Amino acid sequence: MAREKEESMQVSRRATRSSTFSANNNGIELGKPNDSYIPTLGDLVFGQEPISLDDLLSRFPGRRVQILELLRLLGTLNSSMPPLFVYGSASTGKTSIIIQVFRHLSRPFVYTSCLSCYSPRILFESILNQLLLHKKNAFNGYSSAKRCEKPSDFVIFVREALINVIDSLKENAEKTSTSKLKGQVNGKMIYLIFDNFELVREWDKSSSILPFLFGLSDILKMPEVGMIFISSTSPDTYHSNTGYVAPIHVYFPECTEDDLRQIFMRNQANQKLYSSFLDIVLRPFCRITKRVDELSTAFSLLFKRYCEPLSDLGVLPNGEMKRRLFSHLQPHIAPSLNEIFRVASQPCLECGVNQETRRKGGARKSVGSGDLDDIGFHMSTSAKYLLVSAFLASRNPATLDASLFDTTGVSDSRKRKRKASEKSLEQKEAAEQELLMKGPGTFSLERLLAIFQCITSVGEEEEGNDGLRVDEGSNALMSDILLQLTSLCNSNFIVKGGSCPLEGSTRYRSTLSEDLAIKVARSIKFPLSKYLYRR
Amino acid sequence: MGKENPAAEKASNLLRSRLCDPNFVVKHLSDSPDSNYSSVTEACNNSILLLGPRGSGKIAVLELILTDLLLEYPDTISVIKLNGLLHSDDCCAFKEIARQLCMEHQLLFSKMASFDDNSQFMIEMLRECGLAHKTIIFVLDEFDLFAQGKQRLLYSLLDAMQSVTSQAVVIGVSCRLDADQLLEKRVRSRFSHRKLLFLPPSKEDMQRLLEHILSLPVDSSLPHAYAVEFNKKIKNILADGRFKEIVNTLVNLDSTVNHLLRFLFLAVSYMDLESGFLSFENFKTALSNSHRQPKLECIKDCSILELYILVCMKRLEVKEQNSYNFNSVMKEYKSIHDSFQTSDYYSRNVCLRAFEHLLQRELICFTDNRGYSQSVEFRPVKLLISSIELHQGLKSYCSCPVILLKLVER
Numbered sequence: 001m002a003r004e005k006e007e008s009m010q011v012s013r014r015a016t017r018s019s020t021f022s023a024n025n026n027g028i029e030l031g032k033p034n035d036s037y038i039p040t041l042g043d044l045v046f047g048q049e050p051i052s053l054d055d056l057l058s059r060f061p062g063r064r065v066q067i068l069e070l071l072r073l074l075g076t077l078n079s080s081m082p083p084l085f086v087y088g089s090a091s092t093g094k095t096s097i098i099i100q101v102f103r104h105l106s107r108p109f110v111y112t113s114c115l116s117c118y119s120p121r122i123l124f125e126s127i128l129n130q131l132l133l134h135k136k137n138a139f140n141g142y143s144s145a146k147r148c149e150k151p152s153d154f155v156i157f158v159r160e161a162l163i164n165v166i167d168s169l170k171e172n173a174e175k176t177s178t179s180k181l182k183g184q185v186n187g188k189m190i191y192l193i194f195d196n197f198e199l200v201r202e203w204d205k206s207s208s209i210l211p212f213l214f215g216l217s218d219i220l221k222m223p224e225v226g227m228i229f230i231s232s233t234s235p236d237t238y239h240s241n242t243g244y245v246a247p248i249h250v251y252f253p254e255c256t257e258d259d260l261r262q263i264f265m266r267n268q269a270n271q272k273l274y275s276s277f278l279d280i281v282l283r284p285f286c287r288i289t290k291r292v293d294e295l296s297t298a299f300s301l302l303f304k305r306y307c308e309p310l311s312d313l314g315v316l317p318n319g320e321m322k323r324r325l326f327s328h329l330q331p332h333i334a335p336s337l338n339e340i341f342r343v344a345s346q347p348c349l350e351c352g353v354n355q356e357t358r359r360k361g362g363a364r365k366s367v368g369s370g371d372l373d374d375i376g377f378h379m380s381t382s383a384k385y386l387l388v389s390a391f392l393a394s395r396n397p398a399t400l401d402a403s404l405f406d407t408t409g410v411s412d413s414r415k416r417k418r419k420a421s422e423k424s425l426e427q428k429e430a431a432e433q434e435l436l437m438k439g440p441g442t443f444s445l446e447r448l449l450a451i452f453q454c455i456t457s458v459g460e461e462e463e464g465n466d467g468l469r470v471d472e473g474s475n476a477l478m479s480d481i482l483l484q485l486t487s488l489c490n491s492n493f494i495v496k497g498g499s500c501p502l503e504g505s506t507r508y509r510s511t512l513s514e515d516l517a518i519k520v521a522r523s524i525k526f527p528l529s530k531y532l533y534r535r
Numbered sequence: 536m537g538k539e540n541p542a543a544e545k546a547s548n549l550l551r552s553r554l555c556d557p558n559f560v561v562k563h564l565s566d567s568p569d570s571n572y573s574s575v576t577e578a579c580n581n582s583i584l585l586l587g588p589r590g591s592g593k594i595a596v597l598e599l600i601l602t603d604l605l606l607e608y609p610d611t612i613s614v615i616k617l618n619g620l621l622h623s624d625d626c627c628a629f630k631e632i633a634r635q636l637c638m639e640h641q642l643l644f645s646k647m648a649s650f651d652d653n654s655q656f657m658i659e660m661l662r663e664c665g666l667a668h669k670t671i672i673f674v675l676d677e678f679d680l681f682a683q684g685k686q687r688l689l690y691s692l693l694d695a696m697q698s699v700t701s702q703a704v705v706i707g708v709s710c711r712l713d714a715d716q717l718l719e720k721r722v723r724s725r726f727s728h729r730k731l732l733f734l735p736p737s738k739e740d741m742q743r744l745l746e747h748i749l750s751l752p753v754d755s756s757l758p759h760a761y762a763v764e765f766n767k768k769i770k771n772i773l774a775d776g777r778f779k780e781i782v783n784t785l786v787n788l789d790s791t792v793n794h795l796l797r798f799l800f801l802a803v804s805y806m807d808l809e810s811g812f813l814s815f816e817n818f819k820t821a822l823s824n825s826h827r828q829p830k831l832e833c834i835k836d837c838s839i840l841e842l843y844i845l846v847c848m849k850r851l852e853v854k855e856q857n858s859y860n861f862n863s864v865m866k867e868y869k870s871i872h873d874s875f876q877t878s879d880y881y882s883r884n885v886c887l888r889a890f891e892h893l894l895q896r897e898l899i900c901f902t903d904n905r906g907y908s909q910s911v912e913f914r915p916v917k918l919l920i921s922s923i924e925l926h927q928g929l930k931s932y933c934s935c936p937v938i939l940l941k942l943v944e945r
Binding site: 072073075076078079080081082087088089090150151152155208211212215218219223232233234235236237242243244245246248249251253254286287288289290291337338339340341342433436437438439440495509511 | 544547548551552554555556589590594618620621622623627631679680710711793794797800801804805808824825827829830832833835836838839840858859860862863866879881882884885888889892895896897909910912913915
């Protein structure tokens with residue numbers, strides 16, 4: 001938008017007072033207002049070239065109905081409009097379509113997102129800043145034009161600001177030409193757009209802010225102001241005791257398969273090749289999700305794999321080549337479906353390629369186990385031991401600690417196997433059910449540290465003296481351990497549960513899944529299965 | 536797109552602005568409450584409540600009357616408007632009253648004035664205006680919100696009206712029909728218990744209103760022949776039996792005037808700008824657009840994996856498991872796959888992500904409030920759609936797997 005251009009023209013004010021009094025270079029002189037850019041009415045319009053209707057329709061394949069509906073509801077120039085409520089699930093194009101529609105119409109608008117304006121005060125001040133054409137820069141100390149916290153103040157300020165803007169729009173409209181210039185402002189109406197509106201429900205004062213925002217057009221009583229709310233949840237999820245002023249609803253459905261095909265075919269260098277690729281993958285992937293952002297990351301990886309046997313990417317595939325490519329891709333589709341939401345980081349991609357070459361030689365393992373050695377993140381050895389001990393502490397009941405971690409031998413294997421009676425089977429099932437429902441148990445800090453000490457001494461014995469040296473400088477190590485624990489808590493591997501009612505100390509809970517725990521244990525060569533309590 | 540018909544554009548703009556302006560509608564419909572007139576002319580203190588469902592035109596009628604009164608008695612009336620959404624806090628309310636009084640009488644308003652200063656000021660102004668035989672009209676919109684908390688504002692307003700020297704009218708507007716029950720005892724005793732109910736308009740009124748709104752003025756800047764033709768077409772549509780049915784459906788759902796106006800706005804936005812006339816199809820499309828079923832639309836948006844998860848949750852509910860979480864849903868999912876050998880069996884991570892999509896769409900939600908000490912897989916969840924909606928949604932889903940329909944029907 002116009003704002004980014006204007007920002008780049010400002011020079012940073014790092015210079016000291018004495019060195020800025022040179023009028024030759026671009027230094028800003030203190031005491032003078034920033035005169036490199038004066039905001040005008042054109043700031044309220046989308047800053048770049050307006051686009052034609054066909055261009056608009058072609059940018060958003062499959063959204064023709066919604067675009068036309070929006071254009072109809074916005075109407076011709078200067079026609080009034082009740083508030084609009086645009087809703088649809090995430091990544092269906094609501095925000096981008098509305099902004100591009102305003103670009104096409106060249107009408108002034110004020111856009112605020114309730115995601116970046118996360119409280120009423122920031123929301124009100126952001127709207128006022130845009131209407132008063134106020135830029136936050138170093139000169140005014142990055143402050144807003146007016147301090148506004150309460151809705152009553154906001155109504156007074158915004159009414160003044162809107163009247164000013166509408167007056168200047170009226171003047172502008174009188175001396176306008178009909179050609180479509182960049183920065184051209186059409187019409188005498190101004191529109192307020194509230195994006196991510198569903199987040200307003202979570203705010204503290206939402207029970208008074210929501211009816212206020214919905215009824216803002218009624219409170220202001222200005223026909224030259226139009227309001228548009230964009231939400232990713234449907235209007236019936238907005239609850240109120242006494243109801244809201246009803247806006248007009250516009251619904252954005254998810255893309256159908258044909259729409260998705262059109263969207264993915266845009267901007268592809270080799271249309272026929274990509275079309276044959278989509279023939280194979282689109283249908284199975286659409287069974288999982290229809291969101292464009294999720295599909296595009298999955299498809300980009302798969303397409304690279306699809307094109308691997310091709311030496312020339314510009315070739316047009318015929319029937320035989322298509323079959324060959326299909327058979328090459330086939331074994332990768334099913335595992336890729338199970339990894340569809342995973343976005344691999346760059347190093348993983350490269351080592352993925354290496355693993356590919358390794359795997360081809362050896363026995364055919366399933367792709368899931370190919371990641372066995374690769375947890376996907378780096379951790380120090382002590383942190384891994386800490387994780388494993390947390391997992392064990394959450395998983396096993398405390399009474400077993402003594403027998404499991406007894407260094408004189410593992411007692412599990414000596415358990416006599418009795419024939420399971422029906423009652424004990426039922427009990428087992430109930431216990432399993434409880435495990436499913438309740439989740440991992442809580443443990444105290446002392447228990448965690450005790451298990452940690454036991455495990456690291458086991459590790460040391462098994463690896464000879466290459467493991468952790470726990471006995472030397474154990475005090476220093478203990479504070480390191482506590483630091484490690486804090487960082488594990490911050491990354492949500494361990495969460496703080498409630499405090500124990502008797503003692504009052506905090507209890508912790510491990511959120512590690514069993515697969516990940518097994519991977520971590522394998523990477524430090526720790527025999528996890530021996531210590532897990534199997535009910 | 537196509538040739539533009541400037542007359543049609545002007546006509547559509549005119550209609551749209553009429554539909555967005557409540558005063559135009561109300562002028563036609565109004566039955567003026569004479570009580571307001573009497574309190575002004577006879578200089579007595581009065582209070583009244585206007586009650587009616589949201590969108591029935593209470594504020595519009597009030598505005599109409601106030602403009603009439605201001606025209607008739609220009610110097611003897613001043614109007615103070617307060618809104619419960621903005622000024623329910625007492626400090627705020629008094630500040631706003633003081634500000635509006637200052638604006639009205641060209642006095643200087645100080646933002647630093649305290650609560651006591653403001654309330655003193657108001658009482659003195661009331662006394663002065665009473666001595667000068669000027670009436671102050673207080674309009675309290677969203678009256679039920681003023682009745683929360685300690686009701687200091689209401690008490691001081693109504694109390695000030697009890698004295699002989701002041702002339703004030705307090706008009707409360709609310710959409711809660713029991714707004715007067717919310718008042719404290721001492722406030723209610725000072726309130727005059729007059730209520731005016733805004734009922735939905737009768738069928739004949741509705742018909743006249745429609746005609747009044749949709750007919751273009753014949754002697755305006757629009758071309759005469761076009762306007763006459765337009766009005767004739769409108770008359771034909773309004774007389775049509777199918778149209779009367781549409782209006783009946785609309786009124787059965789929500790009989791306020793506002794609802795009708797929104798419907799008309801939709802219809803006018805569908806007007807074909809090339810020919811420039813409204814047709815019956817416009818109204819039919821507008822009806823289907825204004826009667827939406829968001830939950831069914833939500834289900835149509837779901838992917839097949841998400842539908843599986845919903846059906847698993849439904850089955851768990853049918854089996855009368857009181858609380859279940861993602862892990863139990865996964866167990867059910869696995870058992871369905873084992874017994875029916877479906878082709879849609881995906882790994883746990885994929886299902887977890889689909890589960891989160893469902894949470895975003897608000898088709899399911901967590902049942903615990905505090906729950907941030909547990910990860911997503913262990914928190915108990917529940918369905919937010921009924922089995923009928925789920926059933927309907929599955930039936931209207933294109934390419935829904937047959938197995939899901941069978942499972943839901945059992």
